[in-house]
Amino acid sequence: xxxxxxxxxxxxxxxxxxxxxxxxxxxxxxxxxxxxxxxxxxxxxxxxxxxxxxxxxxxxxxxxxxxxxxxxxxxxxxxxxxxxxxxxxxxxxxxxxxxxxxxxxxxxxxxxxxxxxxxxxxxxxxxxxxxxxxxxxxxxxxxxxxxxxxxxxxxxxxxxxxxxxxxxxxxxxxxxxxxxxx
Amino acid sequence: xxxxxxxxxxxxxxxxxxxxxxxxxxxxxxxxxxxxxxxxxxxxxxxxxxxxxxxxxxxxxxxxxxxxxxxxxxxxxxxxxxxxxxxxxxxxxxxxxxxxxxxxxxxxxxxxxxxxxxxxxxxxxxxxxxxxxxxxxxxxxxxxxxxxxxxxxxxxxxxxxxxxxxxxxxxxxxxxxxxxxxxxxxxxxxxxxxxxxxxxxxxxxxxxxxxxxxxxxxxxxxxxxxxxxxxxxxxxxxxxxxxxxxxxxxxxxxxxxxxxxxxxxxxxxxxxxxxxxxxxxxxxxxxxxxxxxxxxxxxxxxxxxxxxxxxxxxxxxxxxxxxxxxxxxxxxxxxxxxxxxxxxxxxxxxxxxxxxxxxxxxxxxxxxxxxxxxxxxxxxxxxxxxxxxxxxxxxxxxxxxxxxxxxxxxxxxxxxxxxxxxxxxxxxxxxxxxxxxxxxxxxxxxxxxxxxxxxxxxxxxxxxxxxxxxx
Numbered sequence: 001x002x003x004x005x006x007x008x009x010x011x012x013x014x015x016x017x018x019x020x021x022x023x024x025x026x027x028x029x030x031x032x033x034x035x036x037x038x039x040x041x042x043x044x045x046x047x048x049x050x051x052x053x054x055x056x057x058x059x060x061x062x063x064x065x066x067x068x069x070x071x072x073x074x075x076x077x078x079x080x081x082x083x084x085x086x087x088x089x090x091x092x093x094x095x096x097x098x099x100x101x102x103x104x105x106x107x108x109x110x111x112x113x114x115x116x117x118x119x120x121x122x123x124x125x126x127x128x129x130x131x132x133x134x135x136x137x138x139x140x141x142x143x144x145x146x147x148x149x150x151x152x153x154x155x156x157x158x159x160x161x162x163x164x165x166x167x168x169x170x171x172x173x174x175x176x177x178x179x180x181x182x
Numbered sequence: 183x184x185x186x187x188x189x190x191x192x193x194x195x196x197x198x199x200x201x202x203x204x205x206x207x208x209x210x211x212x213x214x215x216x217x218x219x220x221x222x223x224x225x226x227x228x229x230x231x232x233x234x235x236x237x238x239x240x241x242x243x244x245x246x247x248x249x250x251x252x253x254x255x256x257x258x259x260x261x262x263x264x265x266x267x268x269x270x271x272x273x274x275x276x277x278x279x280x281x282x283x284x285x286x287x288x289x290x291x292x293x294x295x296x297x298x299x300x301x302x303x304x305x306x307x308x309x310x311x312x313x314x315x316x317x318x319x320x321x322x323x324x325x326x327x328x329x330x331x332x333x334x335x336x337x338x339x340x341x342x343x344x345x346x347x348x349x350x351x352x353x354x355x356x357x358x359x360x361x362x363x364x365x366x367x368x369x370x371x372x373x374x375x376x377x378x379x380x381x382x383x384x385x386x387x388x389x390x391x392x393x394x395x396x397x398x399x400x401x402x403x404x405x406x407x408x409x410x411x412x413x414x415x416x417x418x419x420x421x422x423x424x425x426x427x428x429x430x431x432x433x434x435x436x437x438x439x440x441x442x443x444x445x446x447x448x449x450x451x452x453x454x455x456x457x458x459x460x461x462x463x464x465x466x467x468x469x470x471x472x473x474x475x476x477x478x479x480x481x482x483x484x485x486x487x488x489x490x491x492x493x494x495x496x497x498x499x500x501x502x503x504x505x506x507x508x509x510x511x512x513x514x515x516x517x518x519x520x521x522x523x524x525x526x527x528x529x530x531x532x533x534x535x536x537x538x539x540x541x542x543x544x545x546x547x548x549x550x551x552x553x554x555x556x557x558x559x560x561x562x563x564x565x566x567x568x569x570x571x572x573x574x575x576x577x578x579x580x581x582x583x584x585x586x587x588x589x590x591x592x593x594x595x596x597x598x599x600x601x602x603x604x605x606x607x608x609x610x611x612x613x614x615x616x617x618x619x620x621x622x623x624x625x626x627x628x629x630x631x632x633x634x635x636x637x638x639x640x641x642x643x644x645x646x647x648x649x650x651x652x653x
Contacts, residue, residue, distance in 0.1 A: 020635060027401075039400050039401060039402060040400070040401040041398060041399045041400055041401070042399055042401065042404070043207060043211070043372075043376070043399055043627075043628060043631055044207075044372075044399075044404075044628040044629070044631040044632040044635065045404040045407070045408050045628075045632060046401070046404070046635075049401045049404075050401065050404075050405045053401055053402075055401070055402060055405050058405055058406045058409040058410075059406075060406055060409040060410050060413060061409065061413065064410075064413045064417075068417070078333065079344050082333060082341035082342075082344070083341070083343075083344055083345075086341065087339075087340050087341045089343065091343075091345060098345065101344065101345040102344050102345075104350035104353060104354065104424070104428050104431075105344055105349070105350060105353045107420075107424060108350075108353040108354055108357040108421075108424070109353070109357075111357055111361060111417050111418075111420070111421045111424075112357045112360060112361065114413075114417050115360070115361045115364050115365070115414055115417055115418075116364070118364075118368075118410045118413050118414050118417070119364045119367075119368055119410065119414070121406075121410065122368070122406050122407055122409075122410035123395070125406045126400075126402070126403045126406055126407070128395045128396055128397065128403075129395035129396055130395070130396035131396055132396070133396060133398055135398055136398070141398075142379040142380075143379075144379070144398065144399050145211075145372070145375045145376040145378070145379045145380075145397075145399055146207065146208060146211045146212075146376060146379065146380065147206065147207035147208040147211060147631075
């Protein structure tokens with residue numbers, strides 16, 4: 001079902017594994033062998049895989065904090081401007097900036113913008129939506145969302161060499177090793 | 183393995199798993215996804231959808247007539263200006279709370295039994311909030327001007343009064359609906375990818391593919407995803423507590439006897455969780471049987487949810503007790519009269535039915551044997567749903583119908599249009615629910631696999647098998 005004539009190159013080499021532990025140890029071996037540009041694919045988050053892959057702590061917390069603080073600031077700013085500056089209302093002689101009454105809207109806006117930051121931030125950090133990705137060219141990769149565990153060493157890794165990387169992956173006891181076309 | 187979990191599993195009779203033995207990643211994936219991807223339409227599902235859709239049409243007629251005629255078709259009057267619309271609003275929004283509690287608070291508390299019920303509870307939250315949101319809007323009289331609640335620059339040159347609980351409500355409910363939708367959708371992304379990869383039909387593959395946005399289960403993605411999900415749960419937790427607190431402010435900030443009470447926010451939140459769990463169980467019991475999902479929604483889940491209902495129900499019962507106590511202790515004749523009037527006035531039947539359905543009947547859940555009796559649990563859930571509706575009826579109607587001055591006393595009688603609107607939203611709720619069960623995975627697939635992995639690890643450790651693959 002290829003829509004283009006010739007594959008324009010190779011994205012990497014992919015190995016498939018039958019269980020979580022083999023995937024984690026395979027990633028460990030690949031890291032020890034000096035491979036940097038690799039990615040692991042699993043149907044559910046695997047505890048400890050981030051450590052084996054030496055992933056940096058996620059940037060999510062700071063993104064969400066920024067969003068939440070923006071919500072907080074806009075809630076305070078909006079209500080101050082509307083209730084104190086632009087349309088002051090004398091209700092029973094109470095102070096214009098009767099802030100306890102403004103807490104609910106500030107709180108809700110903090111959560112709202114924080115949540116939007118969490119969702120949009122997660123999508124942007126992950127580069128989603130991504131309509132096309134080379135890994136989907138491997139027919140067996142459909143199992144990655146079911147019960148398949150995959151390791152892909154990418155071609156732009158300095159140590160990558162199609163033949164040696166292939167034989168390296170074959171030594172890790174995979175179910176199969178596949179070339180990932182771009 | 184800690185001592186505690188060793189002793190916990192030592193007695194096999196006591197141990198009920200959260201996921202039935204014999205399941206693998208593949209069976210979890212296939213059994214849940216196949217409900218959605220199966221070609222045949224189950225007769226029971228079609229029948230349920232038909233009835234719900236019929237009721238939804240009742241709502242459409244009632245709402246159309248209301249917009250044409252105005253709220254005079256309802257039983258509301260002076261002094262009872264709130265009537266069914268507010269009763270139903272509070273009832274629906276309360277039901278929604280269990281979904282967020284299950285998905286957010288139980289996640290933070292690491293309650294692994296939540297994984298198989300969180301998806302459809304969150305869906306239930308969304309649909310309940312949608313039903314709830316309709317009532318205050320229809321109650322406005324001119325529903326097409328509902329946008330006046332939002333602070334938008336307008337030619338009148340004014341802004342909403344942010345000191346008003348009704349504006350707080352607008353912010354709380356709209357935020358709650360939006361955040362619930364975001365949370366639900368983020369949870370769905372990996373499962374949509376599962377459906378995309380499993381679908382045979384090219385259109386299903388395209389639609390689910392579009393919604394999954396190219397999710398491929400990369401470790402780098404999971405890394406950010408898990409953190410985002412955790413943070414969303416962390417923000418939803420105070421949110422869900424705030425929403426019903428703010429709804430209760432609609433009452434508590436007023437000066438009406440029976441409403442003006444500091445106990446309202448906590449007691450409303452507990453009542454919301456109570457009603458919500460009753461609805462989750464009332465849906466889960468037939469759902470697991472009909473789709474043969476007893477492996478994933480086990481008796482353990484029923485048991486745990488019954489315990490949550492029992493404890494929140496006791497908080498609610500304590501609330502009723504304290505209302506009576508404060509009525510007496512306030513030494514205020516209006517408060518005392520209101521309390522007496524609730525129990526022995528013209529609406530005495532609603533108060534005592536409330537005590538029966540919401541406090542007395544649910545006490546059967548103390549017995550383990552009865553918690554494992556599904557038809558009985560279902561009846562208790564129905565009783566709680568009715569009881570929580572009666573609670574709002576008692577709060578709204580009995581407080582309003584006796585004002586400070588006897589000249590402004592009155593009675594409230596719901597009309598056929600009140601009932602039609604209420605029953606109509608039940609139709610809307612179940613229509614959405616039936617469609618959801620058919621077109622989206624009603625159980626979280628990836629979290630179930632994650633849970634299975636954990637359970638296998640635990641079992642591994644318990645049996646003292648040396649692990650072969652290393653950790």
